[in-house]
Structure formats: structure tokens, C-alpha cells
Ligand SMILES: Nc1ncnc2c1ncn2[C@@H]1O[C@H](COP(=O)(O)OP(=O)(O)OP(=O)(O)O)[C@@H](O)[C@H]1O
């Protein structure tokens with residue numbers, strides 16, 4: 001069974017994924033990183049040159065390759081949840097750990113690393129995060145097998161919490 005990390009941008013999937021993979025000694029697959037490796041450039045370049053629909057196709061292709069593995073930690077991009085095929089494939093052999101954080105904390109975290117390409121047109125940075133976060137909230141809730149709020153914890157504490165709860169659920 002895989003552990004699949006999902007959640008909005010800036011909720012901590014990649015940071016938590018790295019620590020979880022080390023602590024549980026399980027291989028880590030970062031979908032965003034694999035897309036960049038396939039494309040040979042970063043996500044902003046893919047989106048600028050080919051557009052979001054092409055990025056989503058590349059993302060679905062990586063998901064289909066990763067979902068068939070076993071015993072891995074899978075660090076998803078924030079938009080993986082948008083495609084029902086992605087969700088179906090990942091849940092076949094995976095438990096979804098949804099990372100969440102308050103919009104306020106997400107804004108703060110995303111302001112620090114402004115390298116994420118915009119998801120909408122004509123909205124300010126803050127307006128975009130609020131709109132997309134609210135639009136996606138029901139999708140994230142629907143896929144979650146476990147929810148973990150990362151707003152107030154440090155990454156290491158979040159990982160300890162997740163490991164403890166996974167033990168209790170008998171997932172590990
Ligand atoms: N408790 C926590 N758990 C996880 N990350 C945290 C926590 N507290 C602060 N952070 C910070 O949140 C920031 C965003 O984390 P990260 O890049 O892992 O997000 P992400 O969910 O992978 O975003 P994206 O969808 O854009 O890839 C990092 O700087 C990380 O250190």
C-alpha cells in the first residue's frame with residue numbers, strides 16, 4: 001500500500017513527504033519533480049510554453065506510472081485531485097493523507113516562495129488562492145482517508161502525528 005500526500009499548494013506535501021520517506025525508509029515519488037524531469041524544465045516553463053492542459057496531461061501520465069507501485073510515499077502536486085482518473089488510480093493501492101492549513105497560513109507560506117505559476121487570470125495573488133482553495137475544498141475532503149492540519153505544527157511534528165495515526169489505523 002502507498003501513502004499518498006494530497007492537499008492545496010503550500011500545505012507541506014513535499015516537505016512532509018521527504019521526512020516521511022526517510023523515517024519510514026520507503027521510496028519517495030514526487031509527481032511535480034517527475035514532471036520536471038520528463039520535461040527537462042521547471043513547471044513555470046511548461047505552463048508558459050505549453051499551457052495548463054498540457055501540464056495536466058503530463059501530470060496524469062506520471063500519476064499512472066507511480067500509482068502502480070507499492071510501499072511508496074507519493075507527493076502529489078496540488079492539482080492532482082482535479083482529475084478523477086488520477087484519484088481512482090492512486091486510491092486503488094493507496095491511502096490518501098490530506099494535508100490542510102488555514103488560508104492565512106497558506107498565503108504566508110506561498111508568499112515566501114513565489115515561483116508557483118498562477119492558476120487563474122485576472123485575479124490578484126490573494127484572490128486566486130482564496131478562490132481556488134475554496135473551489136477545491138470539497139474535492140480534497142472527498143478523497144481524504146486522513147486529514148492533518150499543518151498550520152500550527154513544524155514539519156517534523158506533522159510527520160510524527162501522521163506516523164502515529166497510521167499505526168493506529170493499521171496502515172503501517
Ligand atoms: N507543519 C508543517 N508541515 C509541512 N510543511 C510546513 C509545516 N510548517 C511549515 N511548513 C512549510 O510550508 C512550506 C510549503 O511546503 P511545501 O513546498 O512542502 O508545500 P507543497 O504542499 O508541496 O506545495 P505544492 O503543492 O506547491 O508543491 C515549506 O516551506 C514548509 O517548510
Ligand SMILES: O=C(O)C1=C[C@@H](O)[C@@H](O)[C@H](O)C1
Nearest residue numbers: 009032043077078079116117
Ligand atoms: O495546485 C496546483 O494546481 C498546482 C500545484 C503544484 O504542486 C504544481 O503541480 C503546479 O504548480 C499546479
Ligand SMILES: [Mg+2]
Nearest residue numbers: 013014032076
Ligand atoms: Mg510540493
